[in-house]
Amino acid sequence: MLTDTALAGSLAGIVGQAHVIAAGGDQEPYLVDWRGRYHGRAVAVVKLGSTAEVAAVVRLCAAEGIALVPQGGNTGMCGAATPPAEGRSIVLRLDRMNRIRAVSPLANSITVEAGCILQRIQEAAAEVDRLFPLSLGAEGSCQIGGNIATNAGGTAVLRYGPTRELVLGLEVVLPDGTVLDRLQGLRKNASGYDLKQLFIGSEGTLGIITAASLKLFARPKASALALVALPEMEAALRLLERLRGTVGDRLGSLEAMSRGQIEVIAEHVPDVAIPFALDCPWYLLVELTDTLAGTDLRTPLEAVLGAALEEGLIADAILAGSEAQAAALWRIRHSVSEGSKRAGYVVSHDSAVPLERQAVFVRNTERRILAAVPQARVVMHGHIGDGNIHVLAILDRDRTPDAAAAAPVAQRINEIVDDETAAQGGVISAEHGIGLSNRDRLARVTAPGDLDLMRRIKALLDPQGLLNPGKILLPAPR
Ligand code: FAD
Structure with missing residues (x-):
């Protein structure tokens, strides 16, 4: 040795x-x-x-x-x-390993090395008048290998799907050093098992992703963005239903933030301005996009929101009047993680539940956490249209300086969220993954047969258990 x-x-x-x-x-x-x-x-x-x-x-x-x-x-x-x-x-x-290996506007695809920063891929796509739609708050520093390994979600899932749906092919080094080259970038392939899928979302436990072939799309040339104030979460879902029926695929993003979440940003991220009064429990960013330049999206958005306002479904709405205003509203949404991290010790969750159950999930979870842990500040944000809501319980850092001090309270909060997630037919991680922090919870809420199959796949590919041991699954005894 x-x-x-x-x-x-x-x-x-x-x-x-x-x-x-x-x-x-x-x-x-x-x-x-x-x-x-x-x-x-x-x-x-x-x-x-x-x-x-x-x-x-x-x-x-x-x-x-x-x-x-x-x-x-x-x-x-x-x-x-x-x-x-x-x-x-x-x-x-x-x-x-951050090279763009190839870009094809014809095939609408880009092949990149795994160390490419996400933002660099977005820029490379824009250079050929295309869109790589994956977008999240960490896009200036996260890498596409990490995005694929976590099956990252972000703010464009509603329209384009999570990372899994953006991957055409992968190059992966397996735990024995073999290179699996599946970078052809073909849209159709019915030749047996779709091996790349195993590595997407596997959090570095099955192989090392070294390159990826990714889907590109036509770049939106027109957009309209509104910030909508809501009296209750149900209103967001009813608005989504209407938008799906009227603007259809032009609905690009639907991002919800609780009032408490925006207050946290206002308190802790100094350079973010909140240009509206915080007098409703929920706020929603609604973005429409179209690839045809000059398409008028404001009129249909105003029509839907105007009707909703008249009926009392929504409390208020402001439409961004310029790109700068739209960017400032997006900046609020992209500051949720930073603001929450600065606000205290965060016990955060990443549940997804069926849309029909989302409002009841939100209500029950908040009520139960506050009953069990009254000192917690419960705030939420989420990608409403795809069922993913992040529930954050923020604890005072003076009383909860670290994970050890937070452990008993965090455990109680986790049990409540797991219980409610399971009761509403959801999953505990929609986009962040399992890693270490959710590993024991995964075991609690996953069917034993599923866990067993995961362990067998891991043992088959990585019999020595050397790849990212202890993540997702408990390490096998060695
Ligand atoms: P890392 O954190 O470095 O790694 C994540 C996992 O991937 C690990 O298991 C690691 O072993 C594995 N991995 C990394 N590279 C490879 C590789 N080449 N091959 C195999 N395995 C690999 N996530 C979302 O889904 N949606 C959001 O909206 C979102 N917003 C965020 C906002 C902020 C401000 C921050 C800080 C994070 C946010 N995240 C979000 C979480 C995070 O950015 C994502 O999980 C991202 O995909 C991680 O990428 P990374 O390159 O940083 O990976």
């Missing part, structure tokens, strides 16, 4: 000395998650430059029995990219 020093030397032999950060070096940013909840350690952080290098490092670690933790932009919400605190592991960074 190689010593840590010898292992770092062998890794340097593959990727070059400049791309290995050994223990004791400047590893800290890679050892802690975005929320600062988990802290691990690593024999080395390795910055890979090519698929061949990834394969060589994986083969070396397989031979040495060293665990591997792939890490993208490290913006994940559930500790999935943090190395374990025990045992020997290395962190794999793909930042250097």
